[in-house]
Amino acid sequence: MASTFSLFSPAELSFAQVPLAHSAATSPPSSSSADPPPLRLDGRSPLQYRDIVLETGFSHAQGALGSARVVLEDAAGAGGGGATEVVAGVRGEVDDMAQGSAGGKVIVSLECAPTALPALKPDLAQHLATLLSTLFSPSALPRPLLSQLVVLPGSKAWTLHLDVLVLSSAGGNASDAALLAARAALASARLPATRSIGFDDAGDATAGGEGMTVDEGFSGLVKGGKSGTKAVDFELVDGGEGGVRLAGWEDLPVGLTLNLINQLPHLDATTLEEAASSSQLLAGFTPSGAVCGLAQLGEGEVEFARVMPLLSDAGKYAQDLLRTVNAKLRDA
Incomplete structure (x- = not known):
């Protein structure tokens, strides 16, 4: 059952649910004589992402050490024709190390601009902020990165402030856009020499x-x-030629959202598809595929027997996403 908070009519929600009630696992092979499952309104299969616009180093405001911008366009007719835009930036300061600390730390903050609020589910910001903090906690960050944040052993270390701002959510899937922008900003950050x-x-x-x-x-x-x-x-040191890139950035965790209809997942939902979904699973993964963060949104229930298979599949999707994003960030 779709959430009671919706910008769309029951007819629109029902129309969007038809292609999303299929999954890659239940789709017939290409050689089958059966009719293929219907495509989504913008022509995608249930597990297909849209083209993601990812830009790094677009801003140096307030001494940003790294920055990223992610845009997801919503094709007209698939939810209004708007776009989701999220920006993220990394600021740094040297703090005293806490007793027993092995290195520096990353502090994440998430804000949603007023222009983004109408299309956001009421509980998304809270759960997304929690997941971001979990993904960039010391237990999830690569050890080489944490070691590099140490300035004076046992005394001083970098504290990186990772600020994420959702400017618009009209294209849907603000959660994945925020997770990608945060990861890209940190992966492209450079510490001053x-x-x-x-x-x-x-x-x-x-x-x-x-x-x-x-x-x-x-x-x-x-x-x-x-x-x-x-x-x-x-x-x-002046003249450090942009500073030193963070070690181990390729191994930063990655997160994505599974949108569920009839217990079947679809990825990268538009605003219409999000409203038609019964629930969402926000999941974070290490590069090896291990779950390092999880949250559920929406009014629908997820069957207990489906949780582990869904997370297993989500881990595979996350690894595919990780390889694609890392290839883009390699020259950032």
């Missing part, structure tokens, strides 16, 4: 040592300084 400041064995102050390159200065911070020098502070 730094250099350690300490005292050598003679008690003289040093600043990374003569002849030390930017990379050596950065590495020296992580290792505690050059031999005979104890790093006690650091300084930013």
